[in-house]
Amino acid sequence: MRDKLRKILENFAKGKISLEEAEEALALAPFEDLGFARLDHHRGVRKHFPEVIYGPGKTVEELTKICASFLEKKLPLLVTRVEPSRAEILLQKFPRLSYSPRARLIYFLPEKTEAKGFILIACGGTADLPVVEEARICAEAFGNKVEVIVDVGVAGVHRLVPELPKLRRARVIICVAGMEGALPSLLAGLVDTPIIAVPTSAGYGANFQGVAPLLTMLNSCAAGVAVVNIDNGFGAAYLASLINQLPERVFSRA
Amino acid sequence: MRDKLRKILENFAKGKISLEEAEEALALAPFEDLGFARLDHHRGVRKHFPEVIYGPGKTVEELTKICASFLEKKLPLLVTRVEPSRAEILLQKFPRLSYSPRARLIYFLPEKTEAKGFILIACGGTADLPVVEEARICAEAFGNKVEVIVDVGVAGVHRLVPELPKLRRARVIICVAGMEGALPSLLAGLVDTPIIAVPTSAGYGANFQGVAPLLTMLNSCAAGVAVVNIDNGFGAAYLASLINQLPERVFSRA
Amino acid sequence: MRDKLRKILENFAKGKISLEEAEEALALAPFEDLGFARLDHHRGVRKHFPEVIYGPGKTVEELTKICASFLEKKLPLLVTRVEPSRAEILLQKFPRLSYSPRARLIYFLPEKTEAKGFILIACGGTADLPVVEEARICAEAFGNKVEVIVDVGVAGVHRLVPELPKLRRARVIICVAGMEGALPSLLAGLVDTPIIAVPTSAGYGANFQGVAPLLTMLNSCAAGVAVVNIDNGFGAAYLASLINQLPERVFSRA
Amino acid sequence: MRDKLRKILENFAKGKISLEEAEEALALAPFEDLGFARLDHHRGVRKHFPEVIYGPGKTVEELTKICASFLEKKLPLLVTRVEPSRAEILLQKFPRLSYSPRARLIYFLPEKTEAKGFILIACGGTADLPVVEEARICAEAFGNKVEVIVDVGVAGVHRLVPELPKLRRARVIICVAGMEGALPSLLAGLVDTPIIAVPTSAGYGANFQGVAPLLTMLNSCAAGVAVVNIDNGFGAAYLASLINQLPERVFSRA
Amino acid sequence: MRDKLRKILENFAKGKISLEEAEEALALAPFEDLGFARLDHHRGVRKHFPEVIYGPGKTVEELTKICASFLEKKLPLLVTRVEPSRAEILLQKFPRLSYSPRARLIYFLPEKTEAKGFILIACGGTADLPVVEEARICAEAFGNKVEVIVDVGVAGVHRLVPELPKLRRARVIICVAGMEGALPSLLAGLVDTPIIAVPTSAGYGANFQGVAPLLTMLNSCAAGVAVVNIDNGFGAAYLASLINQLPERVFSRA
């Protein structure tokens, strides 16, 4: 792809094509037009992670075309928020795809990266597991080692103590919590590891589908915490991956 | 006062007054009409605490009349949310009154009750002190012993450890917290003492003047917590007092 | 369990184990690892009530394992918010379990405690009965006597009069109300008993699934009221239980 | 004015003016153009109450012109929400005007109507007095007899009993309440008089400047209540006036 | 019923029963205890309308008992918000009951009152018809004549003109509107009839299930409007009925 880009610029420099033609050629190169969505295979150059497809609003036919396009090119693939009934149809067509019903994720990962350092995912209760699972699969898809600690809530702070060494060894923590969402505050007071907080919609009443833990996390009086959208396991995994791989990236540049 | 009530009923029973007259007499007895507010001195019979006056919306002239009426009868008095400038005028007129600028409370407490058991007030940071102070003075006015622990936030959970024995000895805990308001959850996981949580408006941005800690406390995944209005130190003290004095009340009945 | 704890500490004091080993031993002791959730049987030491399991988000398989683990140890068990279809499966497997379809509660209570004093649950209308039922079963599970008064709403204040003596005899009142949620204010003006207010999501339109009664209760101009989350009958029962049993606990200490 | 209208129509019918001219004449007739606001003196025909001017956003110069225009025509006048400093300037210019600092109302009422029936205004506490005052002056300006009952809150239901006969004699009740705003529900359960509820912004924290009593009143489980905007004493008085004068209006038609 | 009340009081006056017995007798008299709900047949004395039952949250069994109790006593009956499937069961059991699927109302009205004056119900679009229907049936049940005007929205103000005479003849207008809910403002500028505005949940997006028209109506710059809860046709009918019958009530007193 990079060769193609260079060629266009050289042709322009040599006067073989006009500026307008060069501009057009450069702009159009990275797209493959499927009619309904411009898949960004080019993205692998600019961003070193696989393309992630947001499932809702796409018909099964559209998802089928997308999956076929990716599998043919042997590109890694993640499709988020796919209900079991739609997933079943896709998996029958493409046996190479995997599916997690809890995380509602379809994925195809051609090869595993050998990663150093690890991302730790901690959550307060079993009701948060769907988001934990989404974050875990995505983070592994992005080439990271992942460890998971379940059920270390703020209401049982003594359960947290034996996990402290592991929490401190992690390069970055994804902290998933519903209900009142106080776990990130607690962790941030105990470790000096960057924490990405994910509020979940687990709760009822004045939880308001995750607004309560969202506000808790934004107001954390313990520094070192930033927040992603409610139930956004994928987004947390993506950012955690950028952080976890930062050291190798920095030193490979040097 | 009780004598007066009994008399009315007896007169009615004896046929000295008609039912309508009896009804009217009973209904009117407990009021002293100041024109703008019916002071409820009678309340000492039904509720064993002094009358508490809500300051906002009353003119200095009205507060002056109210204070005079109480002091004349040697009744204990609490006036909440009085700004320093208005308090100064009242204190000059009534030197027996006291004033806390931090809690914005005017009070007159004729005598101290000898209480057993104590209420513990815990807060997360110095920004919560005005509410702590309001709760403390009110609770003492209602005849309770009070202990206060400042600055035991969720972000510094290790600071909490040496306070655990005291937290467990208290009959009831008032837990005051702003920011994300996670302290009540943390405490409720460590002790089995009733906890009254008071969210404060200390914070900024997505704190929304106390809405964030209010939601946190309502969603607490640790049981044993109930919540009063934002910055309502008085309300917490009142309820804590009912709970703290319950054992003596129960056994004095028996 | 207490013996085990003491043993670890003594071993450390005697130098049989290192500080690190002692720390680890103490931290790990109370957990039984089921993989997906750390059940806190140890909690019976620290909190004198049975473990309560939050049902939503757990698969039937997970609930089955949890129930089996509890029943095997003859521990009392409460599982909240279980839909009838899932409850049926569990009850077929474990005939010793009971189920309330109205409160959506699964429970197993090995023995009844002989309690003194009682908790009174009052509600405004039949639409609030599911929450009343959840509170009642939980409170009884926690070893309390409970009395229930239905349909004493603020719009029919005359219906309340004959209930006043009972309301005053209770050690603590759980007041359940939907719609505008004014009942706790009314009660708090008539009795000097601690009141735990539970807003319910019964209502429509500007009720906002319980937000309206929640705000009403938080703003109650009658002191002596604190609030738990919308529809949180369990939380109210837990806190009411701590208060109801306070007198005996205080005097057993003395 | 009516003569003028009839004249235009007759002229048109007689062919003296064209349809376009007739239309234009009819449309323009009722306005007096002050440049910045079209005063609707004509309104006295269509609506039998004086014009009410909304004070905020108008400069003192504009208010001066408006007052002059009304006084010259001897029309009754009400200007709402005028701060004392601005009111002082106007009153110096127009000594015939009156001003209530509590209600922030400027008014001029040329003559008093002889009204039958009365409007009763009830409020829960002294903090609601500014709204009570606005409602009272407006209602009297609209030609009604008004009675006021202060401090009959839901938390002191026994204080309400002696007022019941008066509450039942009123043709319509304006019920003003801040804090949790439960008074209208309570009244509606006791009387069968139409109730106009006015939430006030008196309160703090989760009161949200009157949102809490607004929601309470909208969700009232007692029928017979409708609500106007927060602190809208004028609006309540206007509607109450329409209701209070309905009987005479109905029977004068007959 | 009134005889029964008078008897108790006389017995007490004569000394036949003690004060405590009198009090108890008076308080308990009006209730018929069905176990789950205290039906208030007594209400016919205090409020001259039939009892209205709020349907949601009641089981079919409970509704059956309530209907049987009312029909047996030949009392008029309204049950609101009953889904067709539940209504069908009740109608099979009690053929005398009627049901409106659009308004989801079950009703039994033994006789029609001969009313003077009428309530006018106006709405902006067909999407508001369920609420219009609920208001209409309820208002007729309460003994009023009702007229209905459909589809006179603010966006088609010219359609409103031919209806003005009827709008002005009505004693009270119920104005039902969803979407932006501006119809009451428009009407209040054209007539001097009391207007009860009912916001409906008809709309989408930033309508927020009726919050948009609710706010519009509360902020109406045209006086003479008060608001009830979203979709609350019953509440509007009840209040409109009180107003519509006020003239006769006032003059029958005189």
Place this chain on the structure above:
Amino acid sequence: MRDKLRKILENFAKGKISLEEAEEALALAPFEDLGFARLDHHRGVRKHFPEVIYGPGKTVEELTKICASFLEKKLPLLVTRVEPSRAEILLQKFPRLSYSPRARLIYFLPEKTEAKGFILIACGGTADLPVVEEARICAEAFGNKVEVIVDVGVAGVHRLVPELPKLRRARVIICVAGMEGALPSLLAGLVDTPIIAVPTSAGYGANFQGVAPLLTMLNSCAAGVAVVNIDNGFGAAYLASLINQLPERVFSRA
């Protein structure tokens, strides 16, 4: 229709009918009374677009009558938000109708207008396609040429470059975006074409069913953007049509 109007006025001028009769005739002329909804065929005079029927809340029977009435008169017809099951019934009855399941639109367009200039519809992702489709069909029904660009999100700004010439040639842009809704801001910084922004409810968590993109669009720091309701493709198309046809309208007047 215009002839009819003129006739009435002339008759009145000639004295053939009275003013009252003229008024009535004028007011009633444009309506065709179907009992439940006054169809505004007259609207073609005042507004040069076909009548658009809002589907929700109408029964299939009512929609059938409306469709029949329109088709009989050969009037163009749009019915919005009709679910597939209801659409199927209508299409079987009226084979001339068309239906778009994605946009949930039923439409009948007798002839195509020859338009100059075009409306461009741009959206950020495939999840926004239902709204894009509703806007496209409506805009074409209103007689406009339409071009659509899909999947030019703010997160892939480089994809936007090759579309800039087309974006600049459009007379007006409808910009449809869910998630964070930043696309209109981006476009407004690149082109000087009027932009109508349509937030969609595509998203989850703190998207709040379209509130997040709605706020983003309202706060756009790039000028040239105005916003319609969430998911309101129809409304955007209507306004865009007014703008797109403005030049021809202006110059046809000249």
Place this chain on the structure above:
Amino acid sequence: MRDKLRKILENFAKGKISLEEAEEALALAPFEDLGFARLDHHRGVRKHFPEVIYGPGKTVEELTKICASFLEKKLPLLVTRVEPSRAEILLQKFPRLSYSPRARLIYFLPEKTEAKGFILIACGGTADLPVVEEARICAEAFGNKVEVIVDVGVAGVHRLVPELPKLRRARVIICVAGMEGALPSLLAGLVDTPIIAVPTSAGYGANFQGVAPLLTMLNSCAAGVAVVNIDNGFGAAYLASLINQLPERVFSRA
């Protein structure tokens, strides 16, 4: 400026500068670096309107530098939301600047454009005048003729009639309204002119600083309306200007 751009591209085409140098030159050309803000004089090329400076958050020193930079280049200038005290300092330094205290706008307009067509600004009450004024000055600064109609509220619909011809002659209407904000709906039902609605923060209580009229406008059941931010007179003027000038732009292209 255009010459400069063309030169860079030609130099690159001729090989005088490298691609990197060309890219850099193109990117940097339009900026003049003042250290704290990059003024976009280049914008005159891409957008045919003067630069508009957002006043809040800039110090007087920064505003002084910006004004000096613009005046020196004889560029038209608008600075929004400048308080009188800050404006006074700037006007003393730059006597060529003008200032509107009502609109809080500083402006310098070197020459007046000869415009065809006009923008009509309509508002409901005098409280909306600051926003009307901001819109008017901005629209004139952008080279448009503007007409203003004040005080044509929804509550006085008869006042609107004589203005209809003017409303219909305008190319675009800016409709400014506070309180319940229903005016745009009313207008859109009467004219087929594009309407840009501006909610204002004029109002109180449940107006929520303009949220009520914002929602009203977004939910308008009359098509042809789009909305800008609360009090955003500038944004409305900008978009109105794009629409008003569209006909000339379209036909100058042709």
Place this chain on the structure above:
Amino acid sequence: MRDKLRKILENFAKGKISLEEAEEALALAPFEDLGFARLDHHRGVRKHFPEVIYGPGKTVEELTKICASFLEKKLPLLVTRVEPSRAEILLQKFPRLSYSPRARLIYFLPEKTEAKGFILIACGGTADLPVVEEARICAEAFGNKVEVIVDVGVAGVHRLVPELPKLRRARVIICVAGMEGALPSLLAGLVDTPIIAVPTSAGYGANFQGVAPLLTMLNSCAAGVAVVNIDNGFGAAYLASLINQLPERVFSRA
């Protein structure tokens, strides 16, 4: 400090002190009791950054004591959100302190760390500068190199191009944005650097003091973004610092 800790443990191991004494000694060691706040000097061990003091709610006297305590120990110090008037008093007492009026920060930084890598702070407009300044000073205080880019808003995307190389060289980006807050989405589509988004309260109307950009950022459709509280420059700097220093920390461990 570490020596002190080890000593306590050894003493306990040797039996010199009891377990209770050891526990107490360990718990109390790190605190210095100032009466109103427990300063956590110990924190330097657990967290490698200086203590940060939250200014609001502390009196000048309390801040004076805190500053004296820190300066005496030569500890670095940051006090956030101190108004100029209070800052002036402190700076007169402690000339070694510095103050930024824009960021409202008091700080004392004994020595500068030699950092590798850098944090880039980007903002959309000058109105965001107070938050940028807070973030910059804090990040430098925590030992980081910082670069700042001002005024690269989403509405001027072409201004962003020349900054891309610098944006890509940064280890972590703090992106500060008010208004609609779309800048983080735009950046995340162009670079693969972790982005910490800080919404600011700069804006008006439907910005809701920063809620609009907060929601925009949480809903960013471009991955790689997490969010901190509105205006929380300090929190962003703290987390950015953890990330920026991660590579050196990781490799110093290895």
